[in-house]
Amino acid sequence: MKIGVVHFGSFTTGITEIIRTLINEKNDDIVSLYGIEWNRQSDGIEVRELHKVALDKAQYTSEAILNSFPEHKWTIQNSNKLQPLSEFDTVIVFGGKNHQIDLPYHNILFIPVSIFNDIEDSSYSLGYDSALNTIYNSIEKIRDTASSLLYGRLRVFPIQVPGNEFTPLIEDTALAVNSPFVKKVDEQAISNIKEAILEKNSRNETYMFIIMDYSIDHQSLEKSISKDLLIDWKVMSISESQCVGPYPTARDQVSMRKVSQTLLELIRNGIEPGQLNFQGNKLFFKKNNLIGGNVNVN
CATH class of the missing domain: 3.40.50.450 (Rossmann fold)
Structure with a gap:
């Protein structure tokens, strides 16, 4: 054979x-x-x-x-x-x-x-599980740094997760780190993110994550949100190669x-x-x- x-x-x-x-x-x-x-x-x-x-x-x-x-x-x-x-x-x-x-x-x-x-x-x-865990650990490292800094305004970290379309990896990552995700940039998504930011501000929290794939126009999203809310916007990217490690x-x-x-x-x-x-x-x-x-x- x-x-x-x-x-x-x-x-x-x-x-x-x-x-x-x-x-x-x-x-x-x-x-x-x-x-x-x-x-x-x-x-x-x-x-x-x-x-x-x-x-x-x-x-x-x-x-x-x-x-x-x-x-x-x-x-x-x-x-x-x-x-x-x-x-x-x-x-x-x-x-x-x-x-x-x-x-x-x-x-x-x-x-x-x-x-x-x-x-x-x-x-x-x-x-899948190896990739999800790698992404989770990467975001938790960002959390360790973000939680130790005071910036005077809410720090928003859009996290670009591998992929150019919405997949279960986006939603499961968001669930794992207890953060909102963006499926596409529309009025509903912008409203949801603004609501999440206001809630963070009401709790005097200093940072938040937004999970998205690489197809999302994060600059357009930032423009729509920052015109109404005072935030610091810092995009973090996780590549596919980071998700396929040796362990x-x-x-x-x-x-x-x-x-x-x-x-x-x-x-x-x-x-x-x-x-x-x-x-x-x-x-x-x-x-x-x-x-x-x-x-x-x-």
């Missing part, structure tokens, strides 16, 4: 650990595992076998086991250059927004990986083990195209838009 592996760069630490488990525990007499990368010089797919020698070399040289695939190359328009995918019995795809495009190759097994927890049909995506949270560690165990079981039983989905704490295999054999890993 010839299995390819693609990943789109999100939650690299977790994906690397899953690939390492597959390499170490698969039956080498039955299964061959190949990394699928994009060669920028030839502008095409490059394939290399993933085996224990390659794993040992990667660990020794501190190189990546598998380089991330540029998502903008994973398109219908580029399907002729993706033709080598058809040579595999199954291609395991970790993450990516374009995984569901109608490529002429029907051998894809998709794994939900996203720091935004925005994968359709899956209640959870690998990397996954316990929840992501558990989820990684579940995915690894499920993939090994699917490989033993004859892996098929489809998608792994989290529903609560359980992992299910969805085949061809229909629920196939359910695999629960406790």
Whole structure:
């Protein structure tokens, strides 16, 4: 059985650990595992076998086991250059927004990986809890500094969280740090922020956070608010690269083990195209838009 592996760069630490488990525990007499990368010089797919020698070399040289695939190359328009995918019995795809495009190759097994927890049909995506905790800790460090300073007016910290659209990461971050969030700049959002500022002033508090993604025009928001209220406005940004560090949270560690165990079981039983989905704490295999054999890993 010839299995390819693609990943789109999100939650690299977790994906690397899953690939390492597959390499170490698969039956080498039955299964061959190949990394699928994009060669920028030839502008095409490059394939290399993933085996224990390659794993040992990667660990020794501190190189990546598998380089991330540029998502903008994973398109219908580029399907002729993706033709080598058809040579595999199954291609395991970790993450990516374009995984569901109608490529002429029907051998894809998709794994939900996203720091935004925005994968359709899956209640959870690998990397989300690690990203959320990283953002939370970053904001708490800002809180430690802000709470120790007296400025004479309320200090407002718009916190730019990764992403260019509203995702669960915005709302959950706001809940975690007990702060308002902005979904879009409109009269309602401006009114809500003004109300929150007035409440902070009434309590003689010295700072507040506003959570938003990178698509929000924070300058326009500041202009609308500061014309009526005396505030100090200081934008803080958290990048996506900060959210994919080397230390996954316990929840992501558990989820990684579940995915690894499920993939090994699917490989033993004859892996098929489809998608792994989290529903609560359980992992299910969805085949061809229909629920196939359910695999629960406790």
